Amino acid sequence: MEDVENADDTLRDLDHIRVPPAVDENTLTKTADINEFFDKAYDRISEKNARTQRVRDCKVCRRRKVNKYGFVSDVSTLRRHLGAHHEDVAARKLEAEKANKVQTSLDNHVQKAIPKEHAAPYSDDLFKSAAIEWLVETDQPIGAFEHPKFINMINVAARAKNGVTIPSRWTTCREIINLFHQYL
Incomplete structure (x- = not known):
């Protein structure tokens, strides 16, 4: 039986078909x-x-x-x-x-990015300095650092990957009232 394929692995009897290029x-x-x-x-x-x-x-x-x-x-x-x-x-x-010829512009399509606060990388010295400043500025007793709830708050904040969001005064007040009603 004779070879029915060309060198480029196409069938020889299909050589006459020409496909026009896609327009x-x-x-x-x-x-x-x-x-x-x-x-x-x-x-x-x-x-x-x-x-x-x-x-x-x-x-x-x-x-x-x-x-x-x-x-x-x-x-x-x-x-x-x-x-x-x-x-x-x-x-x-x-x-x-x-x-x-007029060059197009992206002004109508681009939205301003909200700048994120840049958090300084953690260091023990930086934490100690921030904690002492907080202690002095808010008139806390020196024993506040040893309180279990303060230590728990710091441990929870340490697990945050993108920083910590501090609740507003209004939110804090509402949460305290909700806790009060919960334990009544």
């Missing part, structure tokens, strides 16, 4: 403006020399009921016609080109 429909071609304002090209016999010409009809001229709206299907001729007879079309094209 992105969102991408505009270089003649997108022409395709927008002119119909598809067709053959017409020339009035001057009885030869067949490839022409395209101007959609704008036909809508405005202008006598001659068929033009030779040459891109430069069609663009010249648009520029000379349809200022509104030329103005729209210039506006589109200006809009493409």
